[in-house]
Amino acid sequence: MSSKDYYPMETKGSPKSYSPHKNGNLMDKSSSEQTEKFLPVIEPGLDSLNKNPEDVDFIPVDHTPPDRYRLVFFIMVVHGIGILMPWNMLINAKQYFEEYKLGKNETEVVELKGKFMFYLGIFSQVPNFVMSGINTFCQCGGQASPRRIIISISIMIVVFITTVILAMVDSSDWSVEFFWITMMTAVILNMATGVYQNSTFGLAAILPMKYTNAIVLGTNFSGVFIAVINIICIISAPDPRTQAIYYFVCAIAVLLIAFDAYFLLPLTKFYQHHRAMVRRQQNTSGPSRSFQETCALFGQVLKKIWVQALCVWFIFFVTLTIFPGIWSNVTKKDFPIENKYWTAIFCFLSFNVFAFLGNIVSEWKKIPGPRFVWIPVLLRGLFIPFFLFCRFEVENKVRTFPILIDNDYVYIVGGVLLAFTSGYYSSLTMMYGPKLVEPEVAGIAGMIMAFCLVMGITTGVNFSLAVASMAIQ
Template sequence: MIIRLESSSLIPSITMAEFEVQTNNKISSQTNSVFSSDYCKELYVPSIDNIKDEPCVDDVRSFQYKDSVASCTGEPPKDKWQALLIILLIQGLATTLPWNMFINAQSYFQDYKLMTTSNSTDMERHYQSSFMSYVTICSMIPSVLLSVINVFITNSKMASPMRMIVAKLVMLILLAVTIALATVDTSEYVVTFFIVTMVIIVFTNGASAIYTNCLFGIGSILPRRFITAVISGTNMAGVLTSISSIVSIAISSNATTSALLYFSSTIFIVAIALITNKIFHRLPLYVHCTNKIKIKPEKQSPRSQPWKIFKKIWTVCFNMWLTVVVTIMNFPNVASQVKRISIPIDDVYWTPIFCFLNYNIFNVMGSVPIKWTVWPGPKRMWIVVLIRTLILGPFFILNNYLPEERVLPAYLANDYAFIFAVSILGLTNTYLINNYYIYTPSLLDEDDVAVGGMIVNIFMFLGMLSGGLLSMFTHPLITYAW
């Protein structure tokens, strides 16, 4: 530290001796010596008009900080080669892969690993018939709990990129265990296999929930087209897993070989998402948007913030919840067990093509109209959600759902009506969910957008949990002698 005097006289109220004493006292009182910013400020207060100082370490850092502030107050940089958009699409793709992997492998689990015989116990039969409902419940309970925890431990402005990396590593490990189980003969341990599978589903989807929650929080601070890319990626996961399932069935009639091919493709995509995770954090547009959030002062304590944010967006959260309840109540548990009547196709392909692939294709297409219009607005959205609930809610139960067991008449049993209803279910699901994520930032202050996106995401998981619980009552509903 160099001090230069510009004049031969000091301030009249202080002598050089007194100044030296004060300086020595200040130096000895600082825990970080000359590297403390407080020291740098206090040392020059007595002679601010007469003394100039050379920059200390913190001065240099402050200059760099001012430069970064200036860089994020101007025009946002361009997304060169659409790199950020593509990477976020991949990240979104990996978020729902575990969920889609398990539901699209319904035949592998129910008809092969959990296959029952005349010697099977009632418990084994129950686990087989209710497998999809258990998958939904075991997926959504940890998803809801960990999403809520993630909101409250997250900085009030930003989501944690490091949690995304750890979550994906956990997903990769558990998916590898699932592949290993596919090679083991578990016919003598059906109940044990079922329990182990459910444990894997719990932890895999718990990790996926943290990953998804952070990703939507990050996407919420970016321009609108990026959150749309994330949602499109989550929907494309279903298409890829459906195609992978169909191809694996076509390549090999052996259930074990098909499962290995199918599960391996999922691991491959999650690995790519893990590799690209670090890249998008360094892209100029992402850095610009995050710096713009970081430089703003906190307006309220993080602990009180989530509840205050929720009060501003509770209508969006409710619509999100009800939309997803109707979807998950019918898909995949009910829709996947609707049997064909007259369409000429092998039964082994009926559900993979006209249920899973059909739903997932229209689920992706639901993002397309968002480019031109966002309708009908946050105040009137409940009308659309209510109409959708009244029409699609009971439709699949009244279709050709479990015809061998049902007592309730199948009033709407028709193959083409079923295919059309599945298409509308997927199309409206994505379109409405896209709208909710777009409406949320318009109802919040800029600093609250990231946490707001996480809260809306929690209600999506709550809707999935509620829909999964309701789907467990569909079987006794149609088999009850009314």
């Protein structure tokens, strides 16, 4: 029996796809609900290993295969953990960088130490933003490139191995040089992260909404995991150098697991089914789109999801304006806890735990819907002045206006609300966006949403430095 019998290219009532050549509409959606009986299996491997449909096996798609043992869901969670592992590792190693590596009492070193977290945010997120943008708009066929995921993870692993070596080296005589080496390390790590994050959201967008949320869930669990490791290291390994080595070795281990998970994903029937449906719709769309048609398609997708895209940008803009630059420099007044645990627990752990809980709650409660989600998102902007009026202080700097919120408990509650709403509304908007467009361009919508997420982070960390400069001198 020929492949033609399994894979009819033209059948009456077969679903239409995006075609730039019909009626001048790039997004002409068929009203027909008839489904093809057989679709090609998508084999695992790099882009260059894709075979001709005439040479591959075929799988029935009369019904969607189950995600057995929720394997695909947990693979996406693992990728979410891997995506934010570099960022979480660097910011949680605050004590290692500021007190151990930059502890030298010299004017230039002290100045760099005071702005370390702000510089780290900028040198991390600006490259992340640039690479995410390139990866979004430089796609072959409008889909995320799996090959880029593998290359990105490999680069991240190599850089972390280098970081462990630097932790073992005595850099006390070249602290300033170490500072800038660290910044360059952050640049390389987050360039790779931008591609990794963007491509992963593009892959998840062709799946049901909860699989996009699985990535967001993983990113926040990554923060919880590292924050807990941070506290354990403070208790059991008081030497910041030893703590840092533990951090970075953990990052390498997690990234190796994510590396393996990439090759496992295409082997699952659940992912094969959804990927095959998208491939079939793309194959029936006619000749390849020109550059102008591709740009127009991106514009039409953005037109449908712009509210969600703007929301996800603003959520992360507000969050990253405050965390970690401003939040990690809020001091306690009389809360019964040692100073060395204050920031570790009521900044890094608190933020990541409650953001993680916000992600989980979004699995069951989706309030408000896509139409009105912008209202609570906009109200989150009030958190910026709230944290500035808390006990935000930087060593050797003077506040330019008085402290109005001088109560540790009010500050803690404010932090919980910021973190929870960050996790909850980021999950909602990231899930809503790709589902407002047709399945064959959900991958494009997912990459646009991820790009706006990174843009929110980038603008937030830059605005954080500007706000801090006004608040302290």
